[in-house]
Amino acid sequence: MTPHNHAKAGDYAEAVLLPGDPLRAKWIAENFLEDARLVNSVRNCLGFTGTWKGKPVSVQATGMGQPSLAIYVHELINVYGLKTLIRVGTCGGLNTKVRVRDLVLAQAASTDSAIVRDRFGAYNFAPIADFGLLRSAAEKAEAAGMRFHAGNMLSSDIFYHADGFAGYDKLPDHGVIGVEMEAAALYTLAARFGVRALTICTMTDCLITKEEIDANERQTSLREMVSLALDVAVET
Ligand SMILES: O=P(O)(O)O[C@H]1O[C@H](CO)[C@@H](O)[C@H]1O
Ligand SMILES: O=c1cc[nH]c(=O)[nH]1
Numbered sequence: 001m002t003p004h005n006h007a008k009a010g011d012y013a014e015a016v017l018l019p020g021d022p023l024r025a026k027w028i029a030e031n032f033l034e035d036a037r038l039v040n041s042v043r044n045c046l047g048f049t050g051t052w053k054g055k056p057v058s059v060q061a062t063g064m065g066q067p068s069l070a071i072y073v074h075e076l077i078n079v080y081g082l083k084t085l086i087r088v089g090t091c092g093g094l095n096t097k098v099r100v101r102d103l104v105l106a107q108a109a110s111t112d113s114a115i116v117r118d119r120f121g122a123y124n125f126a127p128i129a130d131f132g133l134l135r136s137a138a139e140k141a142e143a144a145g146m147r148f149h150a151g152n153m154l155s156s157d158i159f160y161h162a163d164g165f166a167g168y169d170k171l172p173d174h175g176v177i178g179v180e181m182e183a184a185a186l187y188t189l190a191a192r193f194g195v196r197a198l199t200i201c202t203m204t205d206c207l208i209t210k211e212e213i214d215a216n217e218r219q220t221s222l223r224e225m226v227s228l229a230l231d232v233a234v235e236t
Pocket of ligand 1: 020063065088089091180182
């Protein structure tokens with residue numbers, strides 16, 4: 001047990017899906033998993049374990065932002081022994097080639113966050129996805145005919161940028177596809193502790209065209225992402 005998690009040893013499966021939103025964790029447990037049971041509810045940051053296609057898998061909310069995710073992920077790896085961590089999030093679009101509802105596989109995650117920057121001194125560390133998980137997700141998405149893009153994500157500490165789209169500066173011109181708030185910390189912790197991580201996001205709003213999907217559709221449009229992530233999570 002930890003200050004943030006009252007699950008006992010063995011309550012989590014080795015593979016976990018990580019949504020930011022606790023209600024998304026509940027929705028995944030209720031709508032996708034068999035025999036799901038609640039394993040954590042401290043701070044209402046809900047965690048569940050069940051099975052998907054007969055294989056054990058967990059889902060644990062991380063809250064919003066890299067400091068919050070870093071607490072849950074640090075403990076899932078070091079206290080509970082998890083080995084495969086797949087974030088299932090939402091992101092904003094920084095590139096008009098990506099449409100709302102498309103999936104973004106975060107091959108890498110750029111960041112403005114001190115939580116990553118301050119660890120590497122003179123170096124700009126490049127947080128990257130586990131190649132095996134990334135390849136598996138891309139192959140499965142392609143086989144299922146899902147619209148997806150693999151590339152560089154921005155994990156920002158700022159949701160409401162004071163300068164709006166201009167605040168992202170040169171990143172869109174350098175191929176950065178979308179913006180969310182957690183992947184870089186997830187990838188950095190996975191690298192540090194030698195486990196596998198991937199971030200898959202559904203693009204819910206485009207910062208250029210201002211197109212967005214509403215709260216109700218948000219839930220249903222996340223179905224493809226969740227089933228894809230579960231298939232990848234239980235594969236090995
Ligand atoms: O939908 P989730 O997984 O929370 O992800 C995105 O949504 C939140 C901001 O609205 C941030 O956590 C961002 O990363
Ligand atoms: O972090 C996020 C998530 C969704 N949409 C955004 O614009 N930013």
